[in-house]
Amino acid sequence: MAWKKLGAADIPVGQGREFVVDGIVIAVFHLDDAWLAVDGMCAHQGGPLAQGHVDNHCVTCPWHGWQYDLRTGQNLLTGKKMLNTFPIEQRDGELWIDVPV
Ligand code: FES
Numbered sequence: 032m033a034w035k036k037l038g039a040a041d042i043p044v045g046q047g048r049e050f051v052v053d054g055i056v057i058a059v060f061h062l063d064d065a066w067l068a069v070d071g072m073c074a075h076q077g078g079p080l081a082q083g084h085v086d087n088h089c090v091t092c093p094w095h096g097w098q099y100d101l102r103t104g105q106n107l108l109t110g111k112k113m114l115n116t117f118p119i120e121q122r123d124g125e126l127w128i129d130v131p132v
Contacts, residue, residue, distance in 0.1 A: 032118075032129045032130065032131055032132065033129065033130060033132045034127050034128070034129050035052050035053070035127065035128055035129075035130055036125055036126070036127055037050055037052070037059065037125070037126040037127065037128055038125065038126060039124060039125060039126070040061075040066070040121045040124055040125060040126045042059065042060075042061040043061065044061050044062070044063060045061070045062070045063075045085055046060070046061060046085070047059060047060040047061075047080070047081035047082070047083065047085060047090070048081050049071045049079060049081035049082075050071070050128075051071075052128060052130050053130055053131075053132075055070075055130055055131075056070065056071035056072050057069070057070065057071050057117060057128065057130070058070070058071040058079075058080040058081035058083075058090070059081070059119060059126065059128070060081075060085055060090065060101055062085065062088065062101075066119045066120070066121060066126065067088070067101040067102060067116070067119065068116065068117040068118075068119040068128055069090075069099065069101055069104055069114040069115065069116050069117070070104070070114040070115045073092040073094065073097055074097070074106070074113035074114060075092065075094070075095060075097050076094065076095070078092040078093055078094030078095065078097075079093065079094075080092055080099070080114075085101070088100060088101050088102050089101065089107060099113065099114055101116075102116070103116065104116045117129055117130060
């Protein structure tokens with residue numbers, strides 16, 4: 032794993048944004064109490080999770096409604112981990128993410 036700078040931490044609270052880091056599509060979310068990052072493509076058919084509705088640490092895929100816990104990557108219906116999660120931090124107004132190398 033290696034820490035990479037994503038850029039300014041300017042995503043509004045309650046919203047997500049998609050990034051591509053070293054070829055990995057990642058969805059970053061700014062919640063009331065945390066920044067969270069998971070795989071950006073839904074495990075169902077690749078829907079853009081960064082565009083999904085976020086509520087209480089969970090995101091709903093905008094394409095067909097699969098839901099995931101952003102803290103664990105688990106699908107809420109099955110309980111199975113279906114998304115990778117990535118450590119993310121805000122440092123001096125910038126977002127940094129730890130991705131596989
Ligand atoms: S692509 Fe996400 S629920 Fe179908």
